[in-house]
Amino acid sequence: MRNIRLSSGEIAQVDCLSCAIISGQVKPNGGVIIETDYFHAHQDVAYPIKGLVILASKRHIHCFDELNNDEKLDYINLLTKIRQAQREVLGIEYVYYFYNEDTTHHFHTWMVPRYEWMNAFGRSVESLRPVLLHARNNLSNEEHEKEVREAIELLRESIKNRSL
Numbered sequence: 123m124r125n126i127r128l129s130s131g132e133i134a135q136v137d138c139l140s141c142a143i144i145s146g147q148v149k150p151n152g153g154v155i156i157e158t159d160y161f162h163a164h165q166d167v168a169y170p171i172k173g174l175v176i177l178a179s180k181r182h183i184h185c186f187d188e189l190n191n192d193e194k195l196d197y198i199n200l201l202t203k204i205r206q207a208q209r210e211v212l213g214i215e216y217v218y219y220f221y222n223e224d225t226t227h228h229f230h231t232w233m234v235p236r237y238e239w240m241n242a243f244g245r246s247v248e249s250l251r252p253v254l255l256h257a258r259n260n261l262s263n264e265e266h267e268k269e270v271r272e273a274i275e276l277l278r279e280s281i282k283n284r285s286l
């Protein structure tokens with residue numbers, strides 16, 4: 123069991139945070155963006171960046187080559203749908219994708235939007251960590267978090283309408 127501090131300040135005791143989010147025991151900030159039989163998409167709670175989406179496998183797996191054929195298809199379709207929504211409702215021109223297999227969570231992909239202010243931290247992969255830290259240390263205020271929640275709502279609506 124691990125203790126996880128939630129954005130509400132509550133402590134949740136979980137074996138696996140991904141399993142806890144998927145089962146609904148832990149609620150990610152702003153709720154589910156889209157969910158299928160195989161994947162779950164939500165905002166990352168630790169880094170308040172508008173339109174930063176985490177796409178996580180529902181199965182308790184960690185590596186790309188553990189995905190079965192149905193999951194692979196679902197994965198690429200979901201990435202595409204989320205990406206289109208980021209472009210259309212948030213005007214996001216570029217996204218950085220990142221996943222690491224030595225995770226304590228399930229296999230998950232970070233979709234990190236690229237904003238103008240991020241250029242101050244360099245380009246490409248080396249800018250990722252400073253950008254995330256900057257967001258956590260400087261954008262964790264009520265006003266910005268409201269914008270983040272509004273962005274989640276816009277993405278959710280756009281994706282919902284797209285799949286009809």
Ligand SMILES: [Zn+2]
Nearest residue numbers: 138140141182
């Ligand atoms: Zn799990």
